[in-house]
Amino acid sequence: MSQELSVITDEQVEILLADLLEHYGYDFTGYSKASIKRRILRLYSLDKQVSFAEFRYTINNDTTYFKRFVEQITVNVTEMFRDPGFFKTLRDVVLPKLGTYPFIRIWLAGCSTGEEAYSISIILKELNLLHKSLIYATDLNPVVLEKAAQGMFAMSQMKQYSENYILSGGAKDFSSYYTANYSLAKFSDDLKSRLIFSTHNLVSDHSFNEFQLILCRNVLIYFDRDLQHKVLNLFDESLEGLGYLALGSKETLDFSPLSKNYKRVPAEKIWRKVS
């Protein structure tokens, strides 16, 4: 971004967010302002918008552009086995515990383009638990879910993902999980067999099941404190006793009144519901 003085003011950001709520029912008002403003400015310059008035008009009247707007202002950056130490703890500690249950229900909230969903699926398969698991992978953004359901990721990422996989305790040949298709790696269908991709908006939608494991990594950082509390309550309602909640490396349950009901798994941002 090269704009020197912002071409969109804080007040104009508020106007856009109010429009989205009124016209489309998407509520971004509890999002952290600095980040959402940066995303909006980025899109504004990327699409060579000429005035705020025109930008606003297009968002409100062109549903195709509105979809692009939502896709672009939400952050969809993710990778497979991101923070390998976290996935190693899932593999060595969390999932073996849940493996003693007859059935494992997992909610991956804010799954974006699906890289984490396939990572979890791979670990479950290697632990021989995939057949008795269901992973509900949700995001507010239908465009990224379509991509997630395809299970195809850039071939250029595979070296990094393979390194992450090995650091997370994976012992197989990572390339055995996909077939190369020109510039894309297509992940095998059996990894997809227990994945359910669906839209869910953490701001406005309710709990839809009871889970033994909920993962929501690098979503809460974009919310203000009030919205964080609200979403943590939603997770708490959706989590069975002795279930696990996993957050991103810079996120915490510590400031929530709920924290007294949870016990932290050492060294990782994973909490177990103990009461």
Place this chain on the structure above:
Amino acid sequence: MKDCEALIIGGSAGSLDVLLKVLPGLSPALSFPIIIVVHRKHGADSLLPELLSGRTSLIVKEIDEKEPILAGTIYIAPSDYHTLIEKDKSFSLDYSEKINYSRPAIDATFQTAAEVYKTKLVCLLLSGSNSDGVNGLISVKAWGGITAIQDPATAQVSYMPQQAAIHAKIDYTLRIEDMTEFINLLS
């Protein structure tokens, strides 16, 4: 310069040595926070705050998301997240695309801080091998803040401060041995 409300130091290759030399002489009673954004490998997380806290009596800590920004504290931007400054003078973290191949990007912190602190912001760009921070300094200037760079002649890798000198209006060009005094005088 006495009304500095925040100092942000950005750096990349060759900047750690500078910080290790500059920090020990800092006044323990600084009237503003210092926010340090340096490029480093993901995973080396806790090492930098520990390393730097051994060199100063000021509090050194890695930034937590939503943390209020307090005077007299040295904040280190965590690796693999962008650090943004909110209007209420708190931090938010952001895991969006890399900027200038970097996360954290110095530009992201400089630019969001420029709008918040306006004329009361000082940004210092150190040694480095890419041009991250240059657009940020341009924004800082546009909002009325003060820009400073490490004298490229004293930088292990001169490209970053040099690019800043070419593209942004720079108020101060500092040799390493003058930086401590420069910072103490902002207080």
